[in-house]
Amino acid sequence: MNAPTDRHVVDVADAARERWQREYSAGVADQGDVVNVSGIAIAPLYTAADRPVGGDAALGYPGQPDYTRGIYATMHRGRTWTQRQLVGLGTPADYNARLLALLDRGASAVSLIPCNSVYRGLDADSVDVELLGTCGTVVNDAAHMARCLEGVDLARVSCAMNDPSPFTLLAFMLVVAERRGVDWSRITGTSNQSDYLSHFVANHMFYRLALPGARRVLVDHIAWCRTHLPRWNPMSVVGQHMQQAGATPAEAMAFTLATAVQNAEDCIARGLDPDEFLPRFTFFFDVSMSFFEEIAKFRAGRRIWARLARERLGAKDERSWRFKFHAQTSGVDLTREQPLNNIARVTAQAMAGIFGGLQSLHTDAYDEAYATPSEAGARIAIATQNILREEARLTDVIDPLGGSYYVESLTDAMEERIVAIMKTVDDAGGMYKAVESGLVQRMIGASAMRFQRRVESGEQVVVGVNKYRDDDAAEQRPPVERPDRAAIEQLRDALVAAKAARPAAAVARALDGLTRASEGDDGNVFAAVVDAARAGCSHEEICSRLRRDLGFGQPLVIV
Amino acid sequence: MNDPAPAGFRPRVLVTKIGLDGHDRGSRIVAAACRDAGMEVIYTPPWQSIAAVVKLALEEDVDVIGISSLATDHLIVPKLVAALRDAGLGEVRVVVGGIVPEDEARALVADGVRAVFHPGSTLDDITTRIRDYAGETRRARAGAEDGR
Numbered sequence: 001m002n003a004p005t006d007r008h009v010v011d012v013a014d015a016a017r018e019r020w021q022r023e024y025s026a027g028v029a030d031q032g033d034v035v036n037v038s039g040i041a042i043a044p045l046y047t048a049a050d051r052p053v054g055g056d057a058a059l060g061y062p063g064q065p066d067y068t069r070g071i072y073a074t075m076h077r078g079r080t081w082t083q084r085q086l087v088g089l090g091t092p093a094d095y096n097a098r099l100l101a102l103l104d105r106g107a108s109a110v111s112l113i114p115c116n117s118v119y120r121g122l123d124a125d126s127v128d129v130e131l132l133g134t135c136g137t138v139v140n141d142a143a144h145m146a147r148c149l150e151g152v153d154l155a156r157v158s159c160a161m162n163d164p165s166p167f168t169l170l171a172f173m174l175v176v177a178e179r180r181g182v183d184w185s186r187i188t189g190t191s192n193q194s195d196y197l198s199h200f201v202a203n204h205m206f207y208r209l210a211l212p213g214a215r216r217v218l219v220d221h222i223a224w225c226r227t228h229l230p231r232w233n234p235m236s237v238v239g240q241h242m243q244q245a246g247a248t249p250a251e252a253m254a255f256t257l258a259t260a261v262q263n264a265e266d267c268i269a270r271g272l273d274p275d276e277f278l279p280r281f282t283f284f285f286d287v288s289m290s291f292f293e294e295i296a297k298f299r300a301g302r303r304i305w306a307r308l309a310r311e312r313l314g315a316k317d318e319r320s321w322r323f324k325f326h327a328q329t330s331g332v333d334l335t336r337e338q339p340l341n342n343i344a345r346v347t348a349q350a351m352a353g354i355f356g357g358l359q360s361l362h363t364d365a366y367d368e369a370y371a372t373p374s375e376a377g378a379r380i381a382i383a384t385q386n387i388l389r390e391e392a393r394l395t396d397v398i399d400p401l402g403g404s405y406y407v408e409s410l411t412d413a414m415e416e417r418i419v420a421i422m423k424t425v426d427d428a429g430g431m432y433k434a435v436e437s438g439l440v441q442r443m444i445g446a447s448a449m450r451f452q453r454r455v456e457s458g459e460q461v462v463v464g465v466n467k468y469r470d471d472d473a474a475e476q477r478p479p480v481e482r483p484d485r486a487a488i489e490q491l492r493d494a495l496v497a498a499k500a501a502r503p504a505a506a507v508a509r510a511l512d513g514l515t516r517a518s519e520g521d522d523g524n525v526f527a528a529v530v531d532a533a534r535a536g537c538s539h540e541e542i543c544s545r546l547r548r549d550l551g552f553g554q555p556l557v558i559v
Numbered sequence: 560m561n562d563p564a565p566a567g568f569r570p571r572v573l574v575t576k577i578g579l580d581g582h583d584r585g586s587r588i589v590a591a592a593c594r595d596a597g598m599e600v601i602y603t604p605p606w607q608s609i610a611a612v613v614k615l616a617l618e619e620d621v622d623v624i625g626i627s628s629l630a631t632d633h634l635i636v637p638k639l640v641a642a643l644r645d646a647g648l649g650e651v652r653v654v655v656g657g658i659v660p661e662d663e664a665r666a667l668v669a670d671g672v673r674a675v676f677h678p679g680s681t682l683d684d685i686t687t688r689i690r691d692y693a694g695e696t697r698r699a700r701a702g703a704e705d706g707r
């Protein structure tokens with residue numbers, strides 16, 4: 001390996017290494033294994049001996065396959081990440097006020113979290129009024145969406161909505177754009193959470209079309225967007241739910257990649273060319289507290305996806321190989337104890353995401369372990385991003401940890417672990433089957449329990465919870481904001497009145513259009529959803545009809 | 560005198576979620592911990608109606624109902640407590656675990672919730688206390704029988 005002239009250098013290096021090993025062993029009392037959350041043993045020191053074969057050349061360059069160092073040549077030097085804070089609370093008017101304030105303060109894109117009633121496929125008049133608007137905005141029809149987006153230029157601002165199948169929020173927004181004369185071809189953004197598989201696996205935050213129906217609607221949605229919304233990302237593959245539910249970082253990445261492959265293969269089976277839809281695939285991940293593990297997770301994921309897109313899915317266009325992802329700091333890592341500490345946690349997580357090469361970032365508010373984020377909490381979360389970018393200047397260098405002995409070695413180890421988990425999924429028949437059978441849910445449940453036990457044994461430190469407790473920190477408790485009940489009741493009553501005032505025949509016709517699209521293989525269900533939104537149908541009306549026609553899914557019970 | 564809740568008794572616990580939210584990491588972990596601690600666990604998927612929970616509590620003769628709430632569903636727990644009372648199940652202890660702001664937790668306890676477990680609670684603490692509460696339920700039932 002080494003030329004004879006290098007012999008002396010090697011001898012000196014070996015001697016130095018031996019001396020370090022001796023001194024380290026003498027100096028560190030606890031020689032126990034350090035293992036990261038994904039189960040990879042971590043050495044105390046990494047050196048050139050741990051570098052991948054091929055050295056610097058194998059690292060490659062940003063913007064070039066295999067994209068380990070980033071998917072664009074310019075990365076954060078050219079364009080920093082999109083600051084996309086999730087917001088949603090109360091009525092459409094409440095949402096609009098907060099949205100305009102965030103845009104004023106530097107947020108560069110719109111996001112929308114709907115009320116949990118919307119996730120369930122229900123309108124405001126079908127649920128307990130106590131729960132309306134407490135976790136997101138009540139948006140039940142196109143008129144609500146118009147109010148949400150008042151004063152927002154839909155041709156300029158990128159919109160991402162947490163909008164699971166059948167994507168009614170997008171349909172409502174398209175109707176709003178149409179009425180304002182904004183051409184659909186100018187609309188940019190992402191159908192967040194369009195990934196039905198992650199919902200089945202993890203948080204069940206959608207209204208449960210049965211698996212086959214959800215699969216059908218997703219492919220319809222992707223196919224429709226390709227024709228009508230060329231700048232829209234219809235597919236957001238979600239690792240975030242799974243990691244929040246307890247998956248290790250390696251599992252979350254593996255299941256997400258397996259989901260992307262499943263969805264892509266479903267589209268290919270429909271007759272779509274991978275290069276027509278893969279450039280519009282995006283990913284959404286959690287960034288947890290395990291700093292270097294998270295960075296390695298993202299670097300490894302980029303590399304694996306480039307290979308999968310090219311070799312397994314047959315994509316020829318480089319844009320199809322690029323692993324574009326949004327990251328959100330980890331809500332489950334936030335603590336109720338000493339809540340201001342969460343600002344430090346979010347900062348570390350955001351840094352890991354930035355060093356991991358993200359395209360878009362949501363930083364959690366410090367008060368999320370208490371309640372839905374307050375205005376003040378959301379403001380600090382945005383400031384955290386601004387400080388990291390403009391004061392700490394984390395964006396000055398592309399992939400600044402690239403070439404680090406540790407980071408490169410860990411990237412390789414994470415890649416190996418991720419690929420092995422994907423093999424388990426493939427052996428089970430792919431992600432759809434692995435979710436249908438509950439395999440993925442069981443693996444995640446076991447990891448969640450393992451993590452909880454680590455916390456309880458103290459092996460995993462959580463400051464203020466199992467170490468450094470300070471029971472006098474009560475003064476840090478943030479205020480809780482709940483929506484104004486009178487405004488919510490007024491919104492509900494107005495919705496009931498608006499429904500009654502619609503021409504019933506047009507509504508019935510639009511709902512029958514959903515049935516027709518669902519029955520055959522030729523129709524496009526999402527096209528029918530847009531037509532129904534235009535006809536004034538409500539979210540629940542659309543969801544109920546599709547549940548009837550495509551089947552209502554029940555969550556698997558696995559403990 | 561027969562102790563209605565001897566040390567070796569098996570508490571019957573219903574672990575469920577009411578309302579709109581589906582995040583079930585917490586309910587699954589607590590259900591598994593209760594099972595591992597030797598209790599009979601009845602576990603449901605999320606989104607149970609209050610009527611369904613009352614019916615299940617009655618049919619399964621549970622001692623404790625654990626409601627997991629991560630996204631404000633605790634706000635309708637007082638309705639559950641009232642419905643249990645109306646169904647003659649007032650002695651069944653109801654506990655809530657998850658994200659509940661302090662003042663709302665106090666209000667829940669005032670409304671008849673036995674305890675609120677916040678994030679950071681240990682599984683040991685949760686299962687020990689659930690066992691205690693199950694004992695309370697059994698003693699209350701036995702007391703009600705004696706008084707008849």
